[in-house]
Amino acid sequence: MKKQKISDAVIHRLPRYYRYLDDLYNKGVVRISSSSLGDKMDITASQIRQDLSCFGEFGQQGYGYNVAELRAEIGHILGIDNGHRLIIIGVGHLGHALLQNFDFEKVGFQVDSAFDVSPALVDTQIRGVTIRPMDQLAEYVARYQPNVAVLTVPQNVAQPLADQLIDLGIRGFWNFTNVELSTEVPGVFFEDVHFVDTLLTLSYRISRG
Amino acid sequence: MKKQKISDAVIHRLPRYYRYLDDLYNKGVVRISSSSLGDKMDITASQIRQDLSCFGEFGQQGYGYNVAELRAEIGHILGIDNGHRLIIIGVGHLGHALLQNFDFEKVGFQVDSAFDVSPALVDTQIRGVTIRPMDQLAEYVARYQPNVAVLTVPQNVAQPLADQLIDLGIRGFWNFTNVELSTEVPGVFFEDVHFVDTLLTLSYRISRG
DNA sequence: TAGATTGTTAATCGATTAACAATC
DNA sequence: TAGATTGTTAATCGATTAACAATC
Numbered sequence: 001m002k003k004q005k006i007s008d009a010v011i012h013r014l015p016r017y018y019r020y021l022d023d024l025y026n027k028g029v030v031r032i033s034s035s036s037l038g039d040k041m042d043i044t045a046s047q048i049r050q051d052l053s054c055f056g057e058f059g060q061q062g063y064g065y066n067v068a069e070l071r072a073e074i075g076h077i078l079g080i081d082n083g084h085r086l087i088i089i090g091v092g093h094l095g096h097a098l099l100q101n102f103d104f105e106k107v108g109f110q111v112d113s114a115f116d117v118s119p120a121l122v123d124t125q126i127r128g129v130t131i132r133p134m135d136q137l138a139e140y141v142a143r144y145q146p147n148v149a150v151l152t153v154p155q156n157v158a159q160p161l162a163d164q165l166i167d168l169g170i171r172g173f174w175n176f177t178n179v180e181l182s183t184e185v186p187g188v189f190f191e192d193v194h195f196v197d198t199l200l201t202l203s204y205r206i207s208r209g
Numbered sequence: 210m211k212k213q214k215i216s217d218a219v220i221h222r223l224p225r226y227y228r229y230l231d232d233l234y235n236k237g238v239v240r241i242s243s244s245s246l247g248d249k250m251d252i253t254a255s256q257i258r259q260d261l262s263c264f265g266e267f268g269q270q271g272y273g274y275n276v277a278e279l280r281a282e283i284g285h286i287l288g289i290d291n292g293h294r295l296i297i298i299g300v301g302h303l304g305h306a307l308l309q310n311f312d313f314e315k316v317g318f319q320v321d322s323a324f325d326v327s328p329a330l331v332d333t334q335i336r337g338v339t340i341r342p343m344d345q346l347a348e349y350v351a352r353y354q355p356n357v358a359v360l361t362v363p364q365n366v367a368q369p370l371a372d373q374l375i376d377l378g379i380r381g382f383w384n385f386t387n388v389e390l391s392t393e394v395p396g397v398f399f400e401d402v403h404f405v406d407t408l409l410t411l412s413y414r415i416s417r418g
Numbered sequence: 419t420a421g422a423t424t425g426t427t428a429a430t431c432g433a434t435t436a437a438c439a440a441t442c
Numbered sequence: 443t444a445g446a447t448t449g450t451t452a453a454t455c456g457a458t459t460a461a462c463a464a465t466c
Contacts, residue, residue, distance in 0.1 A: 007456080007457075009456090009457065009458090010457095011410060011413060011414075012406075012410065014409070014410075014413065015403070015405060015406035015407075015409035015410060016403075016406065018409065019387075019403075019405065019406070033422080033423060033424090034423075034424075035423080043458095044458075044459060044460090045423090045459095046458070046459050046460065046461095047457090047458065047459075049423095049424070049425065049426085050425090050426085050457090050458075050459085052425090053425060053426070057424085057425065059423075059424050059425080060423080060424070060465090060466060061422075061423050061424040061425085061464070061465045061466045062421070062422045062423050062424075062465070062466045063422080063423070063424085063466065064422085064423065064424080065424090077413070078409045078412050078413045078416070079412040079413055079415065079416025079417070080409075080412065082412070082415075082416050084412060084415070092306070092310070093302055093303075093305050093306030093309050093310065094302075094303070094306040094310070096302050096306075097301070097302030097303040097305075097306050098404075100302050101301070101302065101303070102404060104408075107405060107408055107409055107412065108412060109408070109412070147415065148411070148415070171415050172411045172412075172414070172415040173411075174407065174408055174411055178228075189411060189414040189415055191407045191408070191410055191411040191414075193402075193404070193407055194224070194225075194228075195307075195311060195402070196224060196228065196316060197221075197224035197225065197228070198224075198383065198400045198402055199313075199316055199318070199383055199400070200223070200224040200227065200287045200289075200316055201220060201221065201223075201224060201400055202357070202381045202382075202383055202398060202400040203287050203288040203289065203291070203293060203316065203317060203318070203381075204220060204223065204286070204287045204288055205220075205381070205398040205400075206288065206291075206293070206356065206357070206380050206381040206398055207287070207288025207291050208288070216432080216433075218432090218433065218434090219433095242446080242447060242448090243447075243448075244447080252434095253434075253435060253436090254435095254447090255434070255435050255436065255437095256433090256434065256435075258447095258448070258449065258450085259433090259434075259435085259449090259450085261449090262449060262450070266448085266449065268447075268448050268449080269441090269442060269447080269448070270440070270441045270442045270446075270447050270448040270449085271441070271442045271445070271446045271447050271448075272442065272446080272447070272448085273446085273447065273448080274448090
């Protein structure tokens, strides 16, 4: 096992490994070799072994990898068992879609609460999560200390809101607004989901492909 | 200008360039140099110039780039002016969110129609787009020949639906289901939006950061 | 045991950065 | 003109692939 900085390229492949292993696991597959996993995922066996070697030794010569075990190991590397607690800010159509359909528990996140400005939504529940008014946000975060916030709010309020939440202790942002967020505070991470970028990539490919 | 295969790394930076240039354009900025754009975007001036050189010469020595012009050029490279026409399949919370909030026109896509199985939704309109029943999908696509489909449907129907739509002429898929789609047919492109992957990346970072 | 497959080192390939002549 | 900044070539850096000894 090499102990060094993990490259972004490797980090971005980890969730994909996890998805494939989870799928194999659910199908009851017991073992898999790097080469057959590579075939499925359309990458080289070498790359899989090289990637995994950043984190430890999970296989066995002549056998390959135990699916359940490797799935659990990668889940652990990804922090799935770290008990993250999150809040959803903005329960418009998108926030609603996430609350209703996204399986947060499966990837180790507990949804503590949701917040919205709309009086019609406040005090209603979606899938057991209570929607609270925005003006209770600061107090709530200060008291219950969730560590992640999902931002499904209008663009213009995103950065000031993030700044406020960072002060209150939020350390991760799953950002669905179309602006890139940033902060000077160390140890805070943003994951920006830019819908526009992926649609434009598609546009590029069908235009030139 | 080098004429060769454009790498994925470059392609994935193009939408981000476009976003920044669009922002500068809207702010009325007239010119920008590769170094000041690099500062804003937190990448090197060299990389910007190298990337752009794949597609042509858009700057001027001693001056830099004209913002409006470069924005238009990159938009053109991305195929924004190609008159893409798309349909949305599945008008649950997510499909609804896209229909209601996403500015398709701004990136060169016209929303022709939407489809859903729910009788309650059929024949209603969202932002001027009529929702049609799923059993009219094949006939509609065959007749009106849209080229892109947005998939916001349950996982298990995604691949067979995609296969059917490819037969009918769809060439690009903006796929929001959590499965990776594929096809043998050449010239068909999938852009998978894996929410799970980005949330897991965030989990990794806050767990180790 | 023999065959299969790992983890790791070395080789290759590609992407990023630096440098600079050309020139607006 | 002098200063600024491009487009491009060369140098560097990092990521992917290949190869193979170790070993289950």
